[in-house]
Amino acid sequence: MTTIKRAKGFWLSISLSLIFFAIVQVLIGGGSLNPFYQNTLMFIGINIILAASLHLIIGITGQFSIGHAGFLAVGAYASAVMTMKLNMPFTLALIVGGLAAALAGLIIGIPSLRLKGDYLAIATLGFGEIVRIVLLNIDYVGGASGMQVSHLTTWPWVFASVLVTIIVIRNFTSSTHGRACISIREDETAADSMGINTTYYKVVAFAIGAFFAGIAGALYAHNFYIIQPSNFGFLKSFDILILVVLGGLGSLSGAVLAAILLTVITTFLQDYPETRMIIYSLVLIVMMIYRPQGLMGTKEITSMFKRKGGSSHENKNTAA
Amino acid sequence: MELIQQLINGVSLGSIYALIALGYTMVYGIVKLINFAHGDVFMVGSFVGFYSITVLDLSFVPALLISMTVCALFGVLIERIAYKPLRNATRIAALITAIGVSLLIEYGFIYVRGAQPEAYPNDVLPTDKFDIFGVSINSQSILIFGVAVVLMIILQIIVHKTKIGKAMRAVSFDADAAKLMGINVNNTISATFAIGSALAGAAGVIFGIYYIKIEPLMGVLPGLKAFVAAVLGGIGIIPGAMVGGLLLGVIEALVSAAGYSLWRDAVAFVVLILILIFMPQGLFGKNKKEKV
Numbered sequence: 157m158t159t160i161k162r163a164k165g166f167w168l169s170i171s172l173s174l175i176f177f178a179i180v181q182v183l184i185g186g187g188s189l190n191p192f193y194q195n196t197l198m199f200i201g202i203n204i205i206l207a208a209s210l211h212l213i214i215g216i217t218g219q220f221s222i223g224h225a226g227f228l229a230v231g232a233y234a235s236a237v238m239t240m241k242l243n244m245p246f247t248l249a250l251i252v253g254g255l256a257a258a259l260a261g262l263i264i265g266i267p268s269l270r271l272k273g274d275y276l277a278i279a280t281l282g283f284g285e286i287v288r289i290v291l292l293n294i295d296y297v298g299g300a301s302g303m304q305v306s307h308l309t310t311w312p313w314v315f316a317s318v319l320v321t322i323i324v325i326r327n328f329t330s331s332t333h334g335r336a337c338i339s340i341r342e343d344e345t346a347a348d349s350m351g352i353n354t355t356y357y358k359v360v361a362f363a364i365g366a367f368f369a370g371i372a373g374a375l376y377a378h379n380f381y382i383i384q385p386s387n388f389g390f391l392k393s394f395d396i397l398i399l400v401v402l403g404g405l406g407s408l409s410g411a412v413l414a415a416i417l418l419t420v421i422t423t424f425l426q427d428y429p430e431t432r433m434i435i436y437s438l439v440l441i442v443m444m445i446y447r448p449q450g451l452m453g454t455k456e457i458t459s460m461f462k463r464k465g466g467s468s469h470e471n472k473n474t475a476a
Numbered sequence: 477m478e479l480i481q482q483l484i485n486g487v488s489l490g491s492i493y494a495l496i497a498l499g500y501t502m503v504y505g506i507v508k509l510i511n512f513a514h515g516d517v518f519m520v521g522s523f524v525g526f527y528s529i530t531v532l533d534l535s536f537v538p539a540l541l542i543s544m545t546v547c548a549l550f551g552v553l554i555e556r557i558a559y560k561p562l563r564n565a566t567r568i569a570a571l572i573t574a575i576g577v578s579l580l581i582e583y584g585f586i587y588v589r590g591a592q593p594e595a596y597p598n599d600v601l602p603t604d605k606f607d608i609f610g611v612s613i614n615s616q617s618i619l620i621f622g623v624a625v626v627l628m629i630i631l632q633i634i635v636h637k638t639k640i641g642k643a644m645r646a647v648s649f650d651a652d653a654a655k656l657m658g659i660n661v662n663n664t665i666s667a668t669f670a671i672g673s674a675l676a677g678a679a680g681v682i683f684g685i686y687y688i689k690i691e692p693l694m695g696v697l698p699g700l701k702a703f704v705a706a707v708l709g710g711i712g713i714i715p716g717a718m719v720g721g722l723l724l725g726v727i728e729a730l731v732s733a734a735g736y737s738l739w740r741d742a743v744a745f746v747v748l749i750l751i752l753i754f755m756p757q758g759l760f761g762k763n764k765k766e767k768v
Contacts, residue, residue, distance in 0.1 A: 282745035433583035440576030
């Protein structure tokens with residue numbers, strides 16, 4: 157019974173999002189959506205992918221990673237090399253971007269099995285910086301002056317990527333593997349002693365999260381006309397972090413909502429970068445003091461429409 | 477000879493890292509928090525020193541003392557407003573708050589005064605050159621190293637000979653037990669922040685004099701590297717931070733000397749990751765077993 161209900165809900169959301177896609181597509185085709193709104197829409201899509209991918213690492217698995225811009229950079233540069241230097245089609249570049257970032261995720265994920273909490277945070281921050289400095293020193297990709305990339309990212313690409321990201325992460329979370337990841341978040345030592353291979357799941361979560369960050373990187377690179385290593389410093393990592401923190405550590409729909417909300421705010425504050433950073437930092441501080449579980453906690457938006465008691469299986473604890 | 481020259485540069489840079497790393501290590505030792513804003517306290521210290529020298533027309537020592545005092549107060553203010561409400565929160569919440577405080581200081585500062593850099597006047601300290609066995613040593617390097625050593629000795633005396641130092645050691649060992657013994661934990665934590673921030677302020681002034689150029693985002697990279705230094709020596713251990721800082725400075729200087737100066741910043745993070753993987757307790761730490 158519940159499976160049928162769930163399947164119904166699944167197809168309902170898919171068809172609703174397809175309708176949304178079609179409406180936007182018609183608006184773009186008809187020319188009634190000007191480039192500014194189109195760009196904002198693309199940006200929202202890219203940020204949703206980033207937020208969802210980091211949500212899998214921090215919110216579900218409880219691994220506090222603040223080097224997400226590193227994965228974004230790997231994806232961006234790998235895909236840009238594919239299209240610009242090797243003249244490959246965009247589809248292939250997108251996948252290669254994701255795979256390159258997943259490989260980077262494996263490389264940082266495997267040593268990360270020995271680290272926890274703050275130490276992991278600092279190590280991932282260091283990893284992000286290493287990626288940036290390495291890119292800065294490779295002349296093949298233009299060094300500090302960056303790389304020119306043609307504009308290939310279109311609305312259907314962004315939409316399809318967002319859809320795939322959300323479906324994969326949603327299904328991963330509710331699978332056995334996702335449950336194992338959540339148990340690591342709640343108490344790693346206890347999960348380990350219950351026979352869960354914590355190392356394996358941490359690395360898997362890292363690799364999947366990094367893969368989607370790489371896809372976002374590919375879309376990001378082909379949405380702008382130039383990419384530079386300075387675009388991927390740790391400020392970018394913090395930008396992504398705040399999406400997850402604001403939405404709620406452990407809530408996918410929260411991360412998506414925060415991505416939409418903050419992208420819109422960012423767009424309006426484009427001319428006042430300092431104000432934007434002040435608002436972001438105040439949000440982080442006030443949020444952590446008064447509502448550390450974020451806007452949504454670990455709840456999903458779908459559980460709000462269920463009747464009372466229906467959500468009794470929902471986890472009451474906040475992440476980490 | 478070139479090598480010795482580089483080693484001396486490395487030690488000067490390393491003593492700046494060491495001063496910042498001491499604050500990280502003390503705060504971490506007592507509240508188990510990576511105070512991301514520490515690098516920004518260093519930046520504020522540098523600017524306070526700059527304004528004391530240029531606007532108030534003070535010489536080096538008064539400027540250093542003013543900067544240390546202002547930073548000490550600033551550090552306590554940060555602790556009381558942002559970190560104290562989170563004393564019993566999760567470590568991730570505390571870490572996120574620290575990141576938020578760091579960004580707030582940086583961009584609040586830019587908002588108030590703009591992002592343009594300033595140049596320290598170069599006549600604050602004498603800049604004679606000595607030639608010893610064919611190595612030319614700048615008198616500034618010696619003075620900077622001297623100031624750092626004196627501050628570290630004062631810190632050791634405070635931590636090991638005074639009442640507040642004893643309280644700090646007790647709280648870092650076991651905060652609850654210390655409370656039961658009548659130690660005022662809140663005041664002790666504030667004192668730790670004050671001392672650590674004062675050292676960061678001093679490092680800021682020294683940095684400004686040595687590297688001339690200062691700007692609102694200057695604290696980020698030295699702050700992170702000082703954290704690397706603290707981890708290298710074993711976080712929470714005061715002599716470890718000093719040795720870690722000096723070692724990191726020397727490593728960076730050697731990397732530059734070998735012709736890889738563009739990779740200098742990456743090396744610090746590679747050192748960090750290697751240390752975390754192979755020796756997470758640091759050079760001076762003991763290995764601790766974890767319990768369920």
